[in-house]
Amino acid sequence: RKEVEQDPGPFNVPEGATVAFNCTYSNSASQSFFWYRQDCRKEPKLLMSVYSSGNEDGRFTAQLNRASQYISLLIRDSKLSDSATYLCVVNIRDNTSGTYKYIFGTGTRLKVLA
């Protein structure tokens, strides 16, 4: 089983639609969670961190369910410019070294259609 799993999509949605992505992780010791956005042939960029209480940034809402080990991202009122790949990222602490490492999912492709 992969450490971080995402539906690769693609999700094709019309402008103005609401779309939701889910991500599951296997390591219950995971410490923190993020959504990154990656445009075609570009580097990943942090979209938002995901907090236990859930958090919102404009049209974007992230939720974390530790009991079920999944993270979600909701995009409301989709724009053409939201077309990208959304990467789910989990931060895990290595108990031996005391350092943290980031595990990336494969990403979910979103295409917003005019």
Next chain:
Amino acid sequence: EAGVAQSPRYKIIEKRQSVAFWCNPISGHATLYWYQQILGQGPKLLIQFQNNGVVDDSQLPKDRFSAERLKGVDSTLKIQPAKLEDSAVYLCASSLLIAGGTTDTQYFGPGTRLTVL
């Protein structure tokens, strides 16, 4: 603030040749990461440095890949000899904290796109 710099941006080589990539992280960032991203997949960590020491290289194919971060600043990643399956984008990232952490943020460079023929 300058971002993470990488060079070259593109490289085409034949199999069994050698190649090296360079990364200059954001000034003051203690942790540096090299990732391999194959088309259609998420980035996979190859090696993680904390200052100039390696903290994780468990997924680095050490028979052909090597990396160093002398003086705890910039870093080079080398492949020798290259194989067809090494074709990928090699991303360098840096983060501020020494041990990472739950509030640390990674910043990525633009990547080097390697094609092995």
